[in-house]
Amino acid sequence: MMQKGNLGLNMKEMEVPMENIFEQRRNKALLNTSYPLKPVDWVQFKSTFPLPFDMDKDICFYIHVPFCRSLCKFCEYIRFKLDNGIDEERYLDILEKDIDAFLNKYPNLRLRGFDIGGGTPTALSLRAFERLLQIYRNGVDRCNLSSDFLPSIEATFSTLDKDKIRAIATSGIKRISLGIQSANTSFLLANHRYNGSLAHMSDIFAQCRKYGVSILNIDLMYGFLNQSDKDLTAALAIISELLPEHLTIYELRTNMLNSYQSKPASCLFKQYEFLFNHIMDMGYKGRFGQNTFSRANDMGVSSYLQNRMTENCAYKGFGIAAQSKSSKGLSYNIGKNGESLTECLQQESFECGDVYILPRRELLSKYIAICGYCGMFKLSKMEEILGENPLDVFHNQFKFLFDQHLIKREEDIIYITHKGFRDYGAVLSLFHQSNKSI
Ligand SMILES: C[S@@+](CC[C@H](N)C(=O)[O-])C[C@H]1O[C@@H](n2cnc3c(N)ncnc32)[C@H](O)[C@@H]1O
Ligand code: SF4
Structure with a gap:
C-alpha cells in the first residue's frame, strides 16, 4: 500500500529525500505541462468503453479543425496541410454526427465554454467555415449556458478575412485568438509561416472590432534556439501597436517534435522574465508564472480554458485527435496516434480512439499539469x-515546496512563486503519479 505523503514515488524513491528528487528533475525539458509524459505510462488504464460523463453536471466543448494552409515546423499539434483534394465536407459531416450523438446521450449538461481551435479553423473555405459555425451554433442552442460563457475561435492573420470575421460575429462568438509566434520574418519563413505586414494585422483587428468581436488575443512563442531579446522586442512592438485585450505567451514544447531544438531551461526562464516585465510595462495584468495576460480584469482566456484549468471542469473534444476529460478519465479521438487523415475520414465517427479510466491520483496529476499554464x-x-485532504496526501511534497518558497498559499489557492517558476516542471512533477518516463 502507498504510504501517506509519498504519492507518486516508488519504493526506491521513497528513501530519497524530496530535495534530491527535485534536484534531479530540474532542467529536464520533458517536464512541462504535458501529462502523462509518455502514452505508455497509462497503458494499464485503457478501456474499450466510451468515456462516461454521467457524473458531470458542467462541461466545456472543443472542436478541433486539424487543417492549416501551411504547416509551421515548430508546431506540435495534430494538423494536416489543407490541399485541394481534402474533403472538408466529409470532416464536417462526421463532426456534426458526433456532436449530435453526444448531445442526445447527455441532454442536460450545462455548457461553460466552447472553443474552436486547431490547426486553423479559418483555413477552411468560406462555405465550409460557415457550415462549421452553423454546427457550433446548433450545439450551443441545445444547451443551457453558464453566466461566464465566453466562446473563442483560433485564426491566423493569413487566413482571416472580412467574410469570415462577419460569419464569426454572426455566430455569436466574441473572442478570436490569432497567433503571430514571432516577428522575425526570415525565421517565420524558414518555418513555413507568414503573418503578413503590420498594416494587414491592424486592418484585421479593425474589421474584428467593427463587426463586434470584442476580445482579441494574440499568441507569441519563446524558447526557439536562436531567438534573441531583439526578436522578442520586435514581437512586443507588434503587441503595443495592436493592443489585443488578451495576450498569451507559449514556451516552445518539443515533446512531440523530432529533432527540433529549444533553449535550455535556464534561458527559458530568462526569456519568460524578459517578456513578463515588458508585458507588465504595457499595462497588461497577470501574475508571474502565468502564460496569459489581460488588459481587462480577467485571466486572459476563454471560459473553456478558464474552466478546464483551475475549475477542473469536464471537457469534451470533437474532431480528429481531440482530448476529452470527465470525472472518470480521459480520452483521445482517433488521430492522436499518427493515423492518416484518409484513415480518419473513413470512420463513421472520430470517437474511436483511446479511452483511459483513471484512478483519482492520475486525475489529480493531470489537473496539476493542466494548471501549470x-x-x-x-x-x-x-x-x-x-476525496481526501491534499495537504495530508501530499504532506512531504507540500512541506518541501513551502519550505523552499517554491509555492505559496492564499486561502484556497496554491501559487507557484517566482522562484518556483524557474523550475516549474520539477515542481509540477512532484504531484505526478506515473513517473516512469522521467
Ligand atoms: C493550436 S495553435 C493554433 C493557432 C493558429 N493556427 C496559429 O498558428 O496562430 C495555438 C498556439 O499554440 C502555440 N504553439 C504551436 N506550436 C507550439 C509548440 N511546439 N510549443 C508550444 N506552443 C506551440 C502557438 O502559439 C499557437 O498560436
Ligand atoms: S502553429 Fe498554427 S498555423 Fe502553424 S501549423 Fe500549428 S496550428 Fe497550423
Missing part, C-alpha cells in the same frame, strides 16, 4: 478529485 491550482479542486 496559469501557475496556480486550488486545494478544494484537489480535494474534490482525491
Whole structure:
C-alpha cells in the first residue's frame, strides 16, 4: 500500500529525500505541462468503453479543425496541410454526427465554454467555415449556458478575412485568438509561416472590432534556439501597436517534435522574465508564472480554458485527435496516434480512439499539469478529485515546496512563486503519479 505523503514515488524513491528528487528533475525539458509524459505510462488504464460523463453536471466543448494552409515546423499539434483534394465536407459531416450523438446521450449538461481551435479553423473555405459555425451554433442552442460563457475561435492573420470575421460575429462568438509566434520574418519563413505586414494585422483587428468581436488575443512563442531579446522586442512592438485585450505567451514544447531544438531551461526562464516585465510595462495584468495576460480584469482566456484549468471542469473534444476529460478519465479521438487523415475520414465517427479510466491520483496529476499554464491550482479542486485532504496526501511534497518558497498559499489557492517558476516542471512533477518516463 502507498504510504501517506509519498504519492507518486516508488519504493526506491521513497528513501530519497524530496530535495534530491527535485534536484534531479530540474532542467529536464520533458517536464512541462504535458501529462502523462509518455502514452505508455497509462497503458494499464485503457478501456474499450466510451468515456462516461454521467457524473458531470458542467462541461466545456472543443472542436478541433486539424487543417492549416501551411504547416509551421515548430508546431506540435495534430494538423494536416489543407490541399485541394481534402474533403472538408466529409470532416464536417462526421463532426456534426458526433456532436449530435453526444448531445442526445447527455441532454442536460450545462455548457461553460466552447472553443474552436486547431490547426486553423479559418483555413477552411468560406462555405465550409460557415457550415462549421452553423454546427457550433446548433450545439450551443441545445444547451443551457453558464453566466461566464465566453466562446473563442483560433485564426491566423493569413487566413482571416472580412467574410469570415462577419460569419464569426454572426455566430455569436466574441473572442478570436490569432497567433503571430514571432516577428522575425526570415525565421517565420524558414518555418513555413507568414503573418503578413503590420498594416494587414491592424486592418484585421479593425474589421474584428467593427463587426463586434470584442476580445482579441494574440499568441507569441519563446524558447526557439536562436531567438534573441531583439526578436522578442520586435514581437512586443507588434503587441503595443495592436493592443489585443488578451495576450498569451507559449514556451516552445518539443515533446512531440523530432529533432527540433529549444533553449535550455535556464534561458527559458530568462526569456519568460524578459517578456513578463515588458508585458507588465504595457499595462497588461497577470501574475508571474502565468502564460496569459489581460488588459481587462480577467485571466486572459476563454471560459473553456478558464474552466478546464483551475475549475477542473469536464471537457469534451470533437474532431480528429481531440482530448476529452470527465470525472472518470480521459480520452483521445482517433488521430492522436499518427493515423492518416484518409484513415480518419473513413470512420463513421472520430470517437474511436483511446479511452483511459483513471484512478483519482492520475486525475489529480493531470489537473496539476493542466494548471501549470496559469501557475496556480486550488486545494478544494484537489480535494474534490482525491476525496481526501491534499495537504495530508501530499504532506512531504507540500512541506518541501513551502519550505523552499517554491509555492505559496492564499486561502484556497496554491501559487507557484517566482522562484518556483524557474523550475516549474520539477515542481509540477512532484504531484505526478506515473513517473516512469522521467
Ligand atoms: C493550436 S495553435 C493554433 C493557432 C493558429 N493556427 C496559429 O498558428 O496562430 C495555438 C498556439 O499554440 C502555440 N504553439 C504551436 N506550436 C507550439 C509548440 N511546439 N510549443 C508550444 N506552443 C506551440 C502557438 O502559439 C499557437 O498560436
Ligand atoms: S502553429 Fe498554427 S498555423 Fe502553424 S501549423 Fe500549428 S496550428 Fe497550423
